[in-house]
Amino acid sequence: MNTYLKTTLALGGLVLAATPVYAADYVIDSKGAHAAIEFRISHLGIGWVSGRFNTFDGQFSYDAEQPNNSTVSVNIDTSSVDSNHAERDKHIRSGDFLDVKAFPTAKFVSTQYTDNGDGSASLMGDLTLHGVTKPVVLAVTKGGEGKDPWGGFRVGFEGSAEIQLKDFDISYNLGPASETLYLTLTVEGVRQ
Template sequence: MKNVLKPSIAFAGLLLAASPVYAADYVIDTKGAHASVEFRINHLGVSWLKGRFNTFNGEFSYDESNPNASKVNVEIDTTSIDSNHAERDKHLRSADFLDVKSFPKAKFVSTQYTDKGDGTATLEGELTLHGVTKPVTLAVSKVGEGKDPWGGYRAGFEGTTEFKLKDFGIDYNLGPAAETIYMNLYVEGIRK
């Protein structure tokens, strides 16, 4: 009996050691307003117009021991654009820009996360905006992770990217200084 038991225990140990470690899944904390999707675009070459999308949701998977397996999925309600100016926001929602009647949602789905080993990473993915899907790359920094005061666990990241509006079929002429939009994403996730 002892001879049979030892190999069984050894085999079980090998199975446990070979079992993959799974990433933790997080939901982006939009209910607590601990996340934001912001943008800026140059105005006439003399200043910056800033804004945000007030309504979005998403989730991500992250495992500190295997960060390259991370995945992100975010959906943005384009009707929620807010540049702190009602008339401008009405124009941004129109067919000249976001055409929210035809395209009420924008979406980002990651395809690859490359950890640089210093708290930063490159996140590649597909952005769907204005009915057009194109690859975009975000520079990502990990802000931190840990237990929260309510018994949960959180992880936070920030990311930046830029792209040309015309690449997504938005060709309203704002002048050469306003061809590129710069996005900043601040994400705090609550582990499921």
């Protein structure tokens, strides 16, 4: 093989290797009822209160070939909290808990995605809740991906995290068993 051909092949290989792989952008299908943000918290150490946020939106970038480049951003309307009990929801929206008049939005913005190579990952990011921003880590599992019946392409994930209410300046005391809030996010994204 002559020197010119070797040089051309080597340069071509470098160009291909240097070509960036771009992650696909997805919009979370929260309006199509294919996503949920749910929570549960112990009630007085006796039982559980479960609920959800009915209004939220978000987007993420994901590339199955380079998952560690993934990014996520989610906005939550805190007044949309729904624990299936109107009076309790009114209390959760009050200054004792979410104080939705002062803090109408909660937000999560990822800072790092670490793929574990087995369908699970750790998603680190900043959660802003009740006017306080703190780092949180979500344990993530990938559901699947593929074409949908409407000509689009979707990918799904589920993430879970535990947060301490006091870390977000929510100090209403329901006892030590009720200091930890368990969050679960189930998302299906539609590729843009």
